[in-house]
Amino acid sequence: MLRYLIPLVIFIVLAVFLAIGLTRDPHELKSVLINKPAPAFRVPQLKAADKMISNEDMRGKVWLLNVWASWCVACREEHPYLIEYAKSGVVPIYGLNYKDRREDALATLDELGDPYIASAVDFDGRVGIDFGVYGAPETYIIDQGGTIRFKYVGPMMPDVWKEKILPVVQELNRQGK
Amino acid sequence: MKMSKLRGMNKSEMNKSEMNKSEMNKSGRGACPRSSNPSYGGGKPLFLTCSFQTWGKPLFLTCSLLALLICSIAPFVKAQVQEEEVPSDDPVIEARLQSLSKELRCLQCQNQTLADSPAGLAADLRREIRVQMKAGKSDKEVIAFLTQRYGDFILYKPRVMYTTYLLWFGPFVLLISGLYLLFHYIKQRRDLITEKPLSADERRRAEELLASLPGKETT
Numbered sequence: 001m002l003r004y005l006i007p008l009v010i011f012i013v014l015a016v017f018l019a020i021g022l023t024r025d026p027h028e029l030k031s032v033l034i035n036k037p038a039p040a041f042r043v044p045q046l047k048a049a050d051k052m053i054s055n056e057d058m059r060g061k062v063w064l065l066n067v068w069a070s071w072c073v074a075c076r077e078e079h080p081y082l083i084e085y086a087k088s089g090v091v092p093i094y095g096l097n098y099k100d101r102r103e104d105a106l107a108t109l110d111e112l113g114d115p116y117i118a119s120a121v122d123f124d125g126r127v128g129i130d131f132g133v134y135g136a137p138e139t140y141i142i143d144q145g146g147t148i149r150f151k152y153v154g155p156m157m158p159d160v161w162k163e164k165i166l167p168v169v170q171e172l173n174r175q176g177k
Numbered sequence: 178m179k180m181s182k183l184r185g186m187n188k189s190e191m192n193k194s195e196m197n198k199s200e201m202n203k204s205g206r207g208a209c210p211r212s213s214n215p216s217y218g219g220g221k222p223l224f225l226t227c228s229f230q231t232w233g234k235p236l237f238l239t240c241s242l243l244a245l246l247i248c249s250i251a252p253f254v255k256a257q258v259q260e261e262e263v264p265s266d267d268p269v270i271e272a273r274l275q276s277l278s279k280e281l282r283c284l285q286c287q288n289q290t291l292a293d294s295p296a297g298l299a300a301d302l303r304r305e306i307r308v309q310m311k312a313g314k315s316d317k318e319v320i321a322f323l324t325q326r327y328g329d330f331i332l333y334k335p336r337v338m339y340t341t342y343l344l345w346f347g348p349f350v351l352l353i354s355g356l357y358l359l360f361h362y363i364k365q366r367r368d369l370i371t372e373k374p375l376s377a378d379e380r381r382r383a384e385e386l387l388a389s390l391p392g393k394e395t396t
Contacts, residue, residue, distance in 0.1 A: 026287060029284065029327075032325065032328040100257075128298075131326070132328070134298055
């Protein structure tokens with residue numbers, strides 16, 4: 001009897017592993033920068049090209065860095081929600097305009113609204129490399145001391161915002177007080 | 178056209194749960210371009226080749242619909258900005274880049290190496306590697322630079338460490354245990370089929386059996 005059960009057991013084990021594999025997204029990579037200082041950048045702003053923006057400007061507060069681009073379809077999906085999140089005033093959202101053209105980016109913000117306090121310009125993707133960006137949208141939560149605490153890959157839909165982003169932001173704000 | 182597919186998909190999946198939706202969006206995020214210069218606005222010539230006089234009404238309708246489709250997509254369709262890749266004028270750097278980028282993974286098209294991938298990110302990373310090599314960084318330093326940002330996943334050949342022991346040595350363990358089981362099985366079978374002289378007990382039983390057969394004489 002036992003020897004007939006062995007293939008069944010092997011099959012079940014294999015099926016369980018494969019089923020777990022199906023629920024995992026291979027495109028979702030864990031960032032190695034979590035709990036490490038956010039890479040320093042100092043680049044022009046999107047709307048005011050003569051002004052610079054640096055990660056040092058945000059020191060002392062919890063902030064989000066949202067990687068976006070006008071060519072990115074999923075970013076459009078998340079955009080109306082970003083505007084809502086920005087309106088709620090829970091956490092300041094800064095943009096990183098990734099591998100884009102200034103006129104395209106500005107046109108997108110004109111059309112859809114601008115949720116960002118300011119967008120840093122990264123037309124050649126160099127800042128993106130420092131952050132380990134491998135697509136858009138991506139969102140980083142950076143704490144008062146300039147340390148990356150969380151990274152979300154993909155559009156921040158309301159469920160993600162409520163279940164993943166807000167708790168981290170609130171916890172960081174509490175710790176900072 | 179990739180766009181329209183994605184958008185269409187989102188529409189048809191509208192009724193599914195929020196979780197499914199966001200998951201789908203995620204998969205729509207990291208698209209792998211087929212050419213090094215993706216431009217999704219390339220549908221316009223198709224419209225221009227259609228003309229009412231030569232092809233008649235049905236085709237005109239089709240063309241109009243197509244044009245409408247293209248126009249409705251066009252405002253969203255913007256190509257990712259990609260600087261042209263300039264090979265280094267130093268052949269040594271170019272050769273080093275060639276061999277190194279074969280060991281690195283493109284994060285966008287994960288089953289391609291940095292050398293093969295036409296994705297924008299791969300081109301950016303190749304450009305960055307050229308810059309670093311020109312600045313005199315060794316291959317090891319370049320790899321350290323990349324793994325600090327993208328993690329070990331960027332290495333096509335995973336490092337040998339405790340989390341990858343199973344990956345590296347698992348196949349050998351399987352092979353050895355398979356061989357062991359095979360020999361064990363063969364040995365067992367050989368024991369079963371080799372001829373051995375009957376023991377006294379067995380001989381007596383055989384004789385009894387033979388004796389019980391009708392019309393046969395025992396020897």
